[in-house]
Amino acid sequence: MITDHDIVVLGAGLAGMRAALEAARSGASVAVVTKVHPLRSHSNAAQGGINAAIGETDTWESHAFDTIKGSDYLADQDAVEIMCREAPADVMEFEHMGVIFYRNAEGKLGTRAFGGASQARTYFVGDITGQALLVTLYDQILKAGVKVYEEWFATSLYMEDGRCRGVVALEMITGELHLVRAKAVINGAGGVGRVYEPSTNALICTGDGYGLAYHAGAPLMDMEMVQYHPTTLAGSGFLMTEAARGEGAYLLNSLGERFMMTYAPKMKELASRDVVSRSEATEIAAGRGIDGNVLLDLRHLGPAIVLKKLPQVHEMALDYLGLDMLKDPIPVRPGMHYQMGGVKTDSDGQTPVPGLYAAGEVACVSVHGGNRLGANSLLDTIVFGRRSGKHAAAYVKTVPDSNGGEKLLRSEQNRIADLLARPYTGETHARLRLELAVMMDKYVGVYRDEAGLEEALKQQQDIKKRYAAVAVGDKGRVYNQALTFALELGYMIDIAETIIRSAILRKESRGAQSRTDYPTRNDAEWLKHILVHYRGDKPPEISYLPVTITKWKPEARTY
């Protein structure tokens, strides 16, 4: 089947749905293609809150400076300025849509403290802020009557005359391939956590949007910048929100010391995430961990704060570790959490590929640079989701109709038929993914060095070769997940390569990139972005872009 719309949005998390809503408001005919129901999107998992300089004593400049300092000066300052200036209006809009933000005694929006921020400017709903935003936005999408193709898995972007003109997608329930043709595509397909094991990310965060855009010719930027969250639950790796520390929780080592006093005397537990994660890794390596973990201690906060403001993490510790945070500190460790890098865009979400936009985690504007501040990711999705939707709605007016794409639809059908027909020789998507992801955590984690990264590249290349033999263990048409997992793995292997190659190239330590062989930041040579371009069977091509510096000259970063 072929359907036509003005704009097709890929992904129905906060960025995708915000873009869809804005484009629909601007009068465009919009369709959303998503591999899961919108409310299953991983935006749900954002717990702590959303940043905006709304308070009377706060300024967008202060928010921007904290963001840029947090990014270790790799963020583009013009883009950060846009995000921080527009944050208050966007947060207010969500309040007007019905988000039940926490209120202060005057009945106005109230804040909590968050990492790396010089002021308390994080607005929140308990510890389910992402979920609260997502359900509200979903209801707005229903109200606006936006068409959603649910459980449609995108296999390819449709390019025509150098423009991105649609998406080929597999309808999971029927097994049919469709072409959703459009004049512009907004890619809001989310993160890539499954490239790492363990990760706080959901099983659906497989970087499909990165892979689709990369293969269509859009470069991936800052891919070496992979955030490790300081507090992920021992064992399962589930996220324990930064809001716990925002509300006053301590991090303790095996000697019971608040070790962050040493590493970040001023901000302590609320230093930037890269700083706290590195401190934890250092403590653990020095033998002051507990089975590879440190402790997150909430006991002194008391039930009033824990049960009212952090009920979900309290419940998760109880469910998955059997520990009551009111009585026991819980073991946590740094765990892969967020990809700062992504499809390179400008501040209107445009990628270098005409007609292709990107927003949210899959995009790299770049506002997060080397390290994202907590509660800036939700903000990123709604500011740049909105801007992409608005810009795309204007752009599509200049684009003529198309009636092509049948050839691509047929070739995709053949590609999938070939994949299904491939005989089993021992390689499975699950084993290969696990091997890749464990390897990434081992060599491309909190600390990195040349030898480890080269080893990672060697193993990734080997996995890439073996991927050609992965067979699909389910031959059916209806809801064939083995097929989509195999397709996802293809993207993940290529994305891993962009991460490793960028990490090898960046011979300095900045933000999330901590090279033990190059332990300091080197602004003279590396105040620039690394961009990776797909070149088919050949190794990817690398290019560089200078970082945009406006008001804030790089300086030493202490917390």
Place this chain on the structure above:
Amino acid sequence: MKFTIEVGRYNPEGTYADNAVQGEPYPAPWSSSPPRRYQTYEVDLPEHAVVLDALIAIREYQDESVAVRCACRSAICGSCAMWVNGHANLACKSKLQEFTKDGKTRVESPPSMPVIRDLVWDMKPFWDNHRRVTPWLENKPLPPPMQEYVVSNESMEELIQEVTCISCGCCLMDCESFAVNPDFMGPHALAKAYRYAADPRDAETHERLGEYSQHGGIWDCTHCFECVQQCPKGVEPLEQILKLRRMAVDAGYTRNAGTRHADAFANSVKHSGRLNELTLLPKSVGFFNILGQLQTLPSAFNMIRAGKLPPIIHKTIPGVKRIKAIFDRVGGRFK
């Protein structure tokens, strides 16, 4: 630790493994659900593992054809709701040890819902009902630019119980009213209805209460408490429905069987200390609604046949004055 999992398989394309055993047909009211075949798997997992860990292990390392929706693994996304040992549960929240019965754990799609394949079921009834309650804010006049609606934190906290809802469908799949009354909006949708009706920023609370009071709405819940028991997030949909009923009655939506039933119930208890079951039904349906009363006759005959006929002579209990005093003390509608 070894666990045995029985997975309810359903494949519309009709292919099953040789060791998949045909299941018994489901009892009424689900007897029209397609029969499943049960396929048994052994998994070796840590002792605190959950049902979803087992399903993922099966899907990844034993049988790639087992279809199951899942994403977050931590009871946030709402994907993996299914029947575990015959009741609604999130697979990611069900500890295998707790759910091992007679040496095994049985998982399947809920028979109350259309099944797509294996553990993947069609949530269309759930989302259709969600849309029926006008699930978005109908704004009161907006505050000045860059300002929020000024409302108390308590009024927001009042709504957080519903906002915690992850739309997993556990409540609806085991809802006893929905099982026999497909018009019923269901616990999840009515909880959502409360969330918007009780929002101080909503301009159409009154209209909403009128809509929700109609057939299929708040009065079609039978208080079986399944939704409260099965909800993995503590949303307690029934509690939200009861709050909606109070709001609707206070707003004057009393010309319906539900309100008449509640009134008849309360008045009977107030005046005699016990329930007069003989007059309860006509009072609920409406004394002058002859057709409606005739429609209840089959149930009446069934009750007689089952020996459930209430006493013909209704007696007042001793000390009924004290019960009246309670009504007076509580005040409100029944004073």
